[in-house]
Amino acid sequence: MTSPQDQSLFARIESRLFDDHRQNSTADATGTHHPHDEHRQQRNVADLMVQCLVQEGVEVIFGIPGEENIPFIEALERDGRIRFVVTRHEQGAGFMALTYAHLTGKPGVCLATLGPGALNLTLPVACANASNTPLVALCAQGNIDRIHKESHQIIDLVSVFRPITRWTNMILSPAAVTETMRKGFSLAQRKRPAATCIILPEDIAEQPAPADAEPLSRAMQVHTVPTPADIESAADIIAKAQHPIILAGNGVSRANADYQLRVLSEQLNAPVATTFEGKGVFSDRHRNALGVVGFMRHDYENFAFDDADLIIAIGFSIQQFDPVKINPRNDKKIIHINTFVEDTDAHYTTTLNIIADIDATLTQLIDALRERSVTFDNAESDIRKLLTSEFESCKDDDAFPMKPQRVVYDTRKALSDSDVALVDTGALKMWMARLYPTYLPNTCIIDNSLSTMGWTLPGAIGASLARHGRPILAVMGDGSFMMNVQEIETAVRLGCHIVILVWVDRAYGLIKWKMELHNGRHDDVDFTNPDFVKLAESFGAHGHLVTSADDLKPAIESAMMADGGVHIIACPVDYRENIKLTDKLGELELNS
Template sequence: MSVTAAQLLVRCLEEEGVEYVFGIPGEENIHVVQALEESSIRYVLVRHEQAASFMAEMYGRLTQRAAVCSATLGPGAINLQLGVADATTNSTPLVAITAQVGRDRSYKESHQGVDLVSLFHPITKWSALVPTPEALPEMTRKAFKTAQTERPGAVFLAIPEDIEKADVSADLKPLRIDRVRPNEPTDDQVGRAADVVRAARRPIVLAGHGAAREDATAELVAFAEATGIPVATTFHGKGVFPDDHALSLGTVGFMSHDYVNFAFDAADTIIAVGYELQEFDPQKINPDADAKIVHVHRGAAEVDAHYPVDVGLHGSIARSLALLTGALGTGEASPTPLAAAAEKITGPLRDELAQHAVDDRVPLSPQRVVADTRAALGRDDIVLADTGAVKMWMARLYPTYAANTCLLSNGLSTMGFALPGALGAKLARPDAKILAATGDGAFLMNAQELETAVREEIPLCVLVWEDDGYGLIEWKMELDMGTSSAVKFGNPDVVAFAESFGGKGVRITAADQLLPALQEGLASDGVTVIAVPVDYSENLKLTDRLGGLEDPLTA
């Protein structure tokens, strides 16, 4: 008795708990696609391989289980690379599997022959060619184990065409999954960390992506309340500490010196919980490199002159926080100096959002769009904010109350992920409302996936912030040079565009139309694209205001 290597691979994927494979078939992987058709795994046919990688990435980010994107060899595989790199830099588990030329022509110049293993090597945790059909169980298990082990990231496997369709013994079985359990920090580490925190005069917590991945909210809140230490989050950490908690300082990461940056300027100790350096330059949170650092994460910190770690607690983030809280003593503490001044940091942000929530101008102010987006979504619903000016406004102002409910790319900061990523997010969290918020530049980078959503019957709501240009680049050019160039373009009729795919298009012509349009689109089982004109003159007004900002903590 025998099966094909393609069938063996699919059995291995089923054993790993894979529910979806996102991709486009090619001549060289048709046996894998057919084996998927005969399995419990749903193959989601997309319109561009880049979109497949973003769908897999966002599914993996929400589930912490590696999703799979698939492509043929050569150009198909190369098209996967952007989302694969995004997954690795955003610490998200993903397994990319592509075809490769057969072994009978791999040693010579050949049609569509590209060294894919070398191409994927710098953007993955592991990149390998399957050398023989019998290696599939071991290599598949290693791929998922590597992708899902901290820090998570992407893995790449290339399967030669002749191996994919080869026969193998039916006795070959998928390997048993061994669950990796995080260690606990040592008693000595916890004791030294507690000593640093006790000695601190102006401590602050920075919660990052690692804390969000582990969903360490309960332990983080307990630590803050027991110590009176306020908490700021990175863009990727948004929501892991609720923004409406009295000890919340909001989000740090905006390109200008914002209110929350003053808290870091004043801090003498930073308890970094799940923070990873690619999220935000440590120089921005420790400009003089003089703050003491307590690094709470599953692994050791990257080396940086502005991130000198005094004590590292390595192991489960939630468990490390619980142990540190216990070592410091229980009970609700009095607010520390920075916590007592928290209102001076968060109050102006709330006031800015509230003031613009009733701003009726058209085009709409970015703040009005953020306010209506927040009003349309529940606390546990999810918004994906694409890279561009929309990302800056959403990261800075959008109140977030649960981990992984405001998803941004801040490792690679790539454009075009939100629309396809929303499809992966909806499959991962079918009970949540999912919104893709994107600029018009990013929208057209993967707008073809509207057809995928319609055909696959995946509910999708897209909010397109329209300004007929690359707004963030224009913003930065104006800041640096006082002028801008090569940033303006034309747009299609978004309403007609959405309808041409079988979706619904909505154009906002009055400010009071946006919230009901969002509510209706999010409640729909179909595809809705909402175009809202945005007044980005607010961009320079904001950075001018922040540039002249005096320290609110001394005011």
């Protein structure tokens, strides 16, 4: 409790501060010269950075203001051409930028202040880097006269971000701005897209920009075509194969090469499997579609790889899943077609690397194989029948909580072919990746490189902006949902139309599943949840609790067809099906 003397002191201080503020305000209002007016009217480094961002085609930045990035925020407002989206956490800002980039193909941009703000960006930045998504992170820093020592909120951000980006740099001179900005965006968009980070100290941001400095022009993308020798070598290897199989990764969607992929498959009559991240690049309606690889060693698709003597890997990177699952004896020839050389792996020893544009490579390879009349006599695989049977196995099952198979089936039936579903990490990812039929690229987006939890809620906001307000479905477990739940406020404030389907089991379901596989029991994975309906309503969103198996599909349809708004659907799920699935697949034998 304060003494009378303390109260008097506080009153005097408050009065003095108010008087000083009133005098400054009066002076400004009457046109009296302010000592900083001249500086404010000059173009500073922050202004020049914003001009560079406009030159790079940036339309939106996601982030949180902080003391040290105030000059940059002010510059954004002065310019007015870039939309700034205020988020509730820097991690949310990064995932919004990442998903925006994934769907547009343009670098996503996120902003944080120094120290703790910048550190909160590290997860989405690392995720973008791992999944080959172009992203540019902008971070503030303290004045350069104190970054060499221990100082309030100072972290060596260059050292922090360098291992998780393609390139990180701190601007230490106004003269370095235009080159740094151009390099940051150029490296993010190379043939292997990645994350970059640009750090701007506060005092540098406020320095005058060089009078003659102008944003550097964006370089035209150069298409790299394969050599005739590469195409001939690939055609020779394919012609000599007995059982080729195509493995398609997310590089196919980046290259917009899904049409060429389908033509190649039909030309050869070769089966196609995709990675989790490649879902949709080959329609699951096609007779040659095998579904996804990456779940476990004995899933249906793996039997097709067991029989294959040649893998044609297109747009694939080994970070998406371990090649040992499809080439355990390292006895298969591999043709690697991508814009970059893959990392070294004992079970991914390539016979031929074609490092060129994927669409151009496939177009020329199709022509070469057509001239040779190379095709294979493959009947429609039993694998498709098994997947379809499992997908439909619980469509009429009324059990509640709902079986995962019924949840996936009803989700698919509630969405159109072109609707976008973002699938979070957890047990639900395994069910959605395996069973959710996907017909178009970038309509079922899964992170299987860093496999980050909690990305889809903020990701849905980025997707909503990228798709100009079309409804977006985010499929999450209750563990993931609570990790970035604060971004519901951002979604409501922005007027996004997103639907969040929460699979409720009150546990970290995937880890529980793996613990039970490991030793038949689980520990320390269970938790409780809030009332999801009331939680949604407290944010100004719409909440719905599924109370029967027949309730889910109409709930999703209603939310997707609504006139906008944020909709949270909580659906209790019975994960006892997890162990039943792995027991079945572990014992599975398939006639080749």
